[in-house]
Amino acid sequence: MNPSMAITEAPGLFTANGLTGLIFLVMMAVTLIGGLIACTAERLVRSVAGLIVCFIGVAALYYFLNSPFVALMQILIYVGAVCITIAFAIMLAAPEENKKNGPAGPLSGPLAFITAGIVTIGLIVMAMRAKFTSLPKVNGGSVKEIGIQFLTSYSMVFELISIVLLIAIIGALVIARAGRSK
Amino acid sequence: MSFLTLYNNLNTFLYLAAILFGMGVYGIVTHRTLIGMLISSELILAAASINFMAFNRFTAPDPTVGQVFTLFIMAIAAAEAAIGLSIIIAVYRNYKSVDTEDLVELNG
Numbered sequence: 001m002n003p004s005m006a007i008t009e010a011p012g013l014f015t016a017n018g019l020t021g022l023i024f025l026v027m028m029a030v031t032l033i034g035g036l037i038a039c040t041a042e043r044l045v046r047s048v049a050g051l052i053v054c055f056i057g058v059a060a061l062y063y064f065l066n067s068p069f070v071a072l073m074q075i076l077i078y079v080g081a082v083c084i085t086i087a088f089a090i091m092l093a094a095p096e097e098n099k100k101n102g103p104a105g106p107l108s109g110p111l112a113f114i115t116a117g118i119v120t121i122g123l124i125v126m127a128m129r130a131k132f133t134s135l136p137k138v139n140g141g142s143v144k145e146i147g148i149q150f151l152t153s154y155s156m157v158f159e160l161i162s163i164v165l166l167i168a169i170i171g172a173l174v175i176a177r178a179g180r181s182k
Numbered sequence: 183m184s185f186l187t188l189y190n191n192l193n194t195f196l197y198l199a200a201i202l203f204g205m206g207v208y209g210i211v212t213h214r215t216l217i218g219m220l221i222s223s224e225l226i227l228a229a230a231s232i233n234f235m236a237f238n239r240f241t242a243p244d245p246t247v248g249q250v251f252t253l254f255i256m257a258i259a260a261a262e263a264a265i266g267l268s269i270i271i272a273v274y275r276n277y278k279s280v281d282t283e284d285l286v287e288l289n290g
Contacts, residue, residue, distance in 0.1 A: 011184070011186055011187065013186070017186065017187070018186045020186075020189065021184070021185065021186030021187055021188065021189055022186060024188060024189035025185065025186075025188065028188075028194075028198060031198065031202070032198070032201060032202075035201075035205040035206075035225055036205065038209065038221055038222070038225060039205045039206065039208050039209030039212075039213075039221075040209075044215065044217055044218060044221075047213075047218060047221050048221060051221050051224060051225070054202075054225065054228065055228065058228050058231070058232060061195070061198070061232060061235075062235055062252075064189045065195070065236060065238070065239040066239055066245065067235060067238075067239075067249050067252075069249065070235065070249050070252050070253065073253060073256060074256070077256045077257075077259075077260055078224070078228075078256065078259070081260060082224065082259060082260055082263045085263055085264065085267055086217065086221060086263065086267065088267075089217055089267040089270055089271060090217055092271055092274070093217070093270055093271050093273075093274035093280050108211065108212060109212060111211070112207075112208050112211035112212045113208060115207060115208070115211060116204040116205065116207040116208035117204065119200075119203065119204050119207050120200050120201055120203065120204030123196075123199075123200035123203060123204075124196075124197050124200045124201075127196035127197065127200065128193065132192060132237075132240070132241050133241065134240060134241050135241060135242070135243040136243060137243060137244075137245055138243050138244050139244065139245065139246065140245065141238075141244075141245030141249065145246045146246050146249055146250060146253075149246045149247070149250055150250060154250055157254065161254055161258070164258070164261055165257060165260070165261055168260075168261035168262075168264050168265050169264060171265055171268070172264040172265050172267070172268035173268070175265070175268040175269055175272050176268040176271050176272060178272060
């Protein structure tokens with residue numbers, strides 16, 4: 001049995017633990033439905049909408065994993081920045097007439113399904129068989145401790161990631177400007 | 183083992199991440215436009231982040247490490263989206279299309 005926190009008996013539905021579990025099931029369904037829309041929708045705008053739904057579900061899952069800060073960052077960065085940028089790119093670069101977003105050929109749909117199924121089942125079987133041991137926690141993982149880690153143990157990575165972001169922004173501007181006529 | 187205690191189990195998160203990863207792979211293979219493939223790759227990154235956070239919650243001794251990693255993944259994903267979308271816009275300007283079947287200039 002892999003690590004799980006101690007709730008011994010099954011909670012009733014209308015207790016605090018039961019309602020928490022119900023909300024978790026709903027959020028898991030939201031994540032999966034959003035992902036399904038994102039990867040199967042015919043039109044790109046619907047794909048982005050599904051991606052937003054999926055990311056909101058993932059943010060809720062982060063709440064259940066004791067990380068409210070990362071959950072808020074997920075909504076702020078992914079939903080607020082990445083998805084909106086993708087929506088702008090769709091408006092700029094994807095004319096909605098002559099658009100078919102479905103499978104590229106008669107066989108590509110089933111073959112892609114088989115490939116993704118093999119990958120998924122392989123990962124699930126691997127997770128089922130593996131044994132993970134839980135180690136005692138050395139701190140609580142609060143926002144304050146994240147900040148201390150960022151500026152002590154991971155300060156080099158922190159600086160590097162800001163340089164990467166700066167170069168990415170400049171590079172994006174240069175690439176998008178090249179070849180513009182006016 | 184009740185359905186209502188699933189959120190206290192590491193395997194739930196691992197299975198969910200595996201399914202999201204599979205959806206991302208399916209989307210990358212079937213989507214015909216570059217933007218669709220970018221959207222699916224975001225799904226794969228989300229699956230990786232969920233795995234980091236799940237192990238961070240249930241097994242890691244220091245619960246800040248996984249959160250720090252996930253924040254770095256977010257920053258990398260933002261940079262990747264910015265670069266990818268600018269490349270897509272440049273491709274659209276040159277080819278008037280972002281369909282992968284039209285971008286066959288290197289096709290020998």
